[in-house]
Amino acid sequence: MDRAVSRSFAILEALARSHGPARLSDLSAATDLQKSTVHRILATLSELGYADQDDSGRYRPTLRSWEIGIGVVADLPIYRVAAGFLQTLHRTTGETVSLTVLSGSDVLYLEKLTAARPVRFLTRVGSRVPAPLTAGGKAILSVRIDAPQIIEEAAAHRALDIPALMTELEECRQRGYALSGYSPGVTSIGAAVAAGGAPPDAALSVSAPSERLAGKKREAIIEALLETRARMTEALDRP
Incomplete structure (x- = not known):
């Protein structure tokens, strides 16, 4: 080097x-x-x-660095496809929606559409967070066969309860979405997005104050998130 x-x-x-x-x-x-x-x-x-x-x-x-970064991001298929779906999910739920991608043992926030009643988030576009801490990251890890290696890498830099995390990831895989409270007072719901049979390396998530994500509102958001994930996957699979 x-x-x-x-x-x-x-x-x-x-x-x-x-x-x-x-x-x-x-x-x-x-x-x-x-x-x-x-x-x-x-x-x-x-x-x-x-x-x-x-x-x-x-x-x-x-902004010279931004010029390079945005050029890389703009060429990502997931980013090119995601814009319309993020807007629709944002309007449907009325809450903050994010697009993240796996980068090493972290997730990187590529896009975030903030709710009209915003709350204080620890993340923003360009933020990098250990994947096991976020809803999007957990959703991705729950359906990747290399999840143990990624978690082990993340655990080298931060204390993680690996057995409890593996149990949680299995629950995420079975129900099709993940939950996280990385930002204090905020609950996020994430779903992994994959295309062409490849291991998922992206996720959609919806975040809101925990008190707003309860009951029928929570169920409606999960339904909208999973439907958006399905439609986005179809779009990515098209030639």
Whole structure:
């Protein structure tokens, strides 16, 4: 592995995660690199147009990175197909809907349509969360034969009750959807999406305050989610 390249990407990723202008010292701490190294790499990133320094001396990423990312996402079949189905599910349920894809042992949020009565979420488009913690991630893992390996990888970075999780995933597989309370006070319901017989690597989810996801409202949301998943799978399977 080329150290200069890996350090550059580490700094760029730290900039993206800072959610605002970042001090040189903060980036140094986040990447465990010397300030002189971080300063030198930031100067190069700035020259290339990937970073910018404001009047206070803090750094932020530019839209150059977004240009690359959106180009990759736009070419994903799941993303191209999903837009209309997400809009319909959003209108039908009146709640927040998300599209996630499996990335290593995490899920990555590709799209999120927020409810008119929003709540505070820990995730947003571009967020990366360990798959076993989210409804979408659990739904994906429940129907993948390599789920134990993915869970083991996730457990290397976070404490997980693996036996309890495996039992939960079996329940998810049998009923066709998963549940999660990753964001405090919010319940999410997720369903995996697959195409062409391949292992599922994407999921749809509906999230709302836990008190709103009860009784007939909950049943209606599950029905709408599973119906949307079925229609989306059909669309992906078309030549």
